[in-house]
Amino acid sequence: MNPLTRFVFELQEISVLIWRSFVSLFSQPRYVGEWIKQMDLIGVGSLPIVLLTGFFTGGVLVLQTFPTLQYYSIQNESGRSVATSLIRELGPVLSALMVSGRIGSAIAAELGSMVVSQQIDAMRAFGTDPNRKLVSPRLIALILMLPLLTVAADIFGLMGGAIVANQLYSQDISVFVNSARNGIQVEDIIGGVIKPIFFGLVIGSVACHKGLTTTGGTVGVGRATTDAVVIASIWVIIFDFFLSKALQYVLDVGPM
Amino acid sequence: MVEDLQEKPFMADGSEVITDFEEPINDRNRIAPVIEFRDVHLAFDEKVILDGVSFSVRRGETKLILGRSGGGKSTTIRLILGLLKPDSGQILIDGEDITNYSEEEMMPVRQKIGMVFQEGALFDSISVYENVAYRLREQNVDEEEIEHEVRRMLRFVDLEDAIDKMPAELSGGMRRRVGIARALVGDPEIVLYDEPTAGLDPPTARTICELAIKLRDLQDVSSIFVTHEMNNVGYLSSEYAIINESGEVVFEKEGERLCLINTEVIMLRDGKVMFNGTDEQLRSSQDPYIHNFVYGKN
Ligand SMILES: Nc1ncnc2c1ncn2[C@@H]1O[C@H](COP(=O)(O)OP(=O)(O)O)[C@@H](O)[C@H]1O
Ligand SMILES: [Mg+2]
Numbered sequence: 001m002n003p004l005t006r007f008v009f010e011l012q013e014i015s016v017l018i019w020r021s022f023v024s025l026f027s028q029p030r031y032v033g034e035w036i037k038q039m040d041l042i043g044v045g046s047l048p049i050v051l052l053t054g055f056f057t058g059g060v061l062v063l064q065t066f067p068t069l070q071y072y073s074i075q076n077e078s079g080r081s082v083a084t085s086l087i088r089e090l091g092p093v094l095s096a097l098m099v100s101g102r103i104g105s106a107i108a109a110e111l112g113s114m115v116v117s118q119q120i121d122a123m124r125a126f127g128t129d130p131n132r133k134l135v136s137p138r139l140i141a142l143i144l145m146l147p148l149l150t151v152a153a154d155i156f157g158l159m160g161g162a163i164v165a166n167q168l169y170s171q172d173i174s175v176f177v178n179s180a181r182n183g184i185q186v187e188d189i190i191g192g193v194i195k196p197i198f199f200g201l202v203i204g205s206v207a208c209h210k211g212l213t214t215t216g217g218t219v220g221v222g223r224a225t226t227d228a229v230v231i232a233s234i235w236v237i238i239f240d241f242f243l244s245k246a247l248q249y250v251l252d253v254g255p256m
Numbered sequence: 257m258v259e260d261l262q263e264k265p266f267m268a269d270g271s272e273v274i275t276d277f278e279e280p281i282n283d284r285n286r287i288a289p290v291i292e293f294r295d296v297h298l299a300f301d302e303k304v305i306l307d308g309v310s311f312s313v314r315r316g317e318t319k320l321i322l323g324r325s326g327g328g329k330s331t332t333i334r335l336i337l338g339l340l341k342p343d344s345g346q347i348l349i350d351g352e353d354i355t356n357y358s359e360e361e362m363m364p365v366r367q368k369i370g371m372v373f374q375e376g377a378l379f380d381s382i383s384v385y386e387n388v389a390y391r392l393r394e395q396n397v398d399e400e401e402i403e404h405e406v407r408r409m410l411r412f413v414d415l416e417d418a419i420d421k422m423p424a425e426l427s428g429g430m431r432r433r434v435g436i437a438r439a440l441v442g443d444p445e446i447v448l449y450d451e452p453t454a455g456l457d458p459p460t461a462r463t464i465c466e467l468a469i470k471l472r473d474l475q476d477v478s479s480i481f482v483t484h485e486m487n488n489v490g491y492l493s494s495e496y497a498i499i500n501e502s503g504e505v506v507f508e509k510e511g512e513r514l515c516l517i518n519t520e521v522i523m524l525r526d527g528k529v530m531f532n533g534t535d536e537q538l539r540s541s542q543d544p545y546i547h548n549f550v551y552g553k554n
Pocket of ligand 1: 330
């Protein structure tokens with residue numbers, strides 16, 4: 001298969017996977033227990049790394065931009081600059097990349113080893129639809145948890161920024177907070193929450209598809225895992241661009 | 257008319273003793289095969305795996321499938337479960353053509369089938385109990401009945417002690433036996449074994465063959481038993497299980513008086529059925545490939 005055919009073929013398979021999982025939500029059995037388990041694993045489990053990432057990203061943003069802002073004597077606006085870039089871009093994208101590394105790889109590895117040890121075959125043989133039991137709960141959990149994780153990362157990022165501005169550049173916390181509060185638009189927040197919904201879908205569907213199509217024994221599981229993370233991350237970044245453009249258009253915050 | 261004939265043997269009041277393995281053949285179910293392959297072809301990309309395979313398994317019969325590894329034995333079994341679809345040909349289960357069945361349509365068919373996977377394929381995130389209970393849970397059976405069934409099955413494979421263990425804590429032979437217990441829950445009429453003794457020590461392998469013999473002779477289960485070990489063929493095609501006066505299951509060897517007719521062998525080679533017959537025919541075959549397979553080199 002040439003690369004283009006292969007790409008179209010995989011895209012089709014992923015679409016079918018998403019569609020099947022979606023349809024399966026409308027009938028029994030739904031395995032709600034699995035949903036909760038996955039939400040716990042994905043949401044609660046990823047919280048520490050996402051918070052750390054957010055905190056230090058916010059911090060470094062202030063660290064790097066403060067001198068420039070000071071040069072133009074607008075250092076009182078550092079809160080605004082951090083808030084905008086965090087909420088619009090860095091919060092969603094960095095959280096998605098962290099989750100793709102941590103959860104995308106885990107999903108692909110788990111499903112991949114279930115394939116090579118015939119556990120998926122066994123499930124089907126004993127009357128379970130793997131889409132229902134394995135794919136849907138993971139997609140649901142990612143779609144619901146990633147926006148929440150992103151919001152948490154944003155908040156920690158602002159805290160990180162405030163602490164750096166205060167400790168290293170002796171700016172008053174209230175100045176930072178006020179500037180951030182003035183800088184944040186409702187559109188930013190909506191956009192910042194819509195993006196991770198899509199990222200969650202991308203990460204989950206790519207990882208589940210890679211895992212479920214694993215071939216070639218344990219070596220294959222390794223390959224599926226790497227592929228899942230790399231492909232999901234690339235798609236997150238590509239999607240981010242187009243989503244940003246689409247959101248600018250829809251929310252009417254385009255270039256003035 | 258046919259219905260009448262079918263009912264008769266079961267209406268016998270017990271005075272009529274049915275001699276071992278000489279059961280009446282006027283049972284319609286015994287004439288229609290439980291599993292039937294009709295000219296099945298399957299290729300992965302360019303690689304032909306099955307090239308016109310036809311065979312059938314009668315009710316109560318055990319079919320031993322022999323063949324080199326990579327010869328398409330597991331593939332054959334996956335086709336029966338509908339986990340894979342053939343490129344052409346037909347597959348019938350209980351006379352029902354399942355070739356083009358969708359995943360949903362396959363579900364009731366799969367309920368008739370118990371599958372023992374090659375390496376056990378236990379779900380390693382859940383305990384032995386949950387593994388064996390798996391099928392019943394999917395059917396929303398109530399907990400009391402599940403526990404009863406699980407214990408009964410684990411007792412059958414002599415592993416009741418391991419009920420709360422996780423699969424990772426079990427030895428290879430134990431995993432295989434849990435796999436058998438899981439397959440037997442719900443008393444399927446068909447059991448498929450994919451190399452259930454591969455990699456096991458001889459006594460454990462023997463135990464697993466005895467389980468298969470008991471199911472065949474005492475519970476009238478039809479099965480396909482994939483193996484490439486000739487001693488498995490020896491056990492399954494020359495011994496039978498009966499219950500003696502004190503109610504114990506004993507295994508006896510076939511003799512001049514009695515010859516097992518419910519076990520046959522087929523051999524796959526290059527995607528074709530190259531041999532189909534009894535083990536006696538297999539052992540006396542002049543074909544160099546079969547001779548080589550049965551007796552090793554030469
Ligand atoms: N899903 C698949 N895709 C491609 N090739 C496969 C697939 N499943 C099995 N094969 C190939 O089919 C051949 C037969 O496999 P299998 O039925 O497992 O053999 P056996 O059980 O007799 O050892 C092997 O060469 C295997 O590599
Ligand atoms: Mg095999």
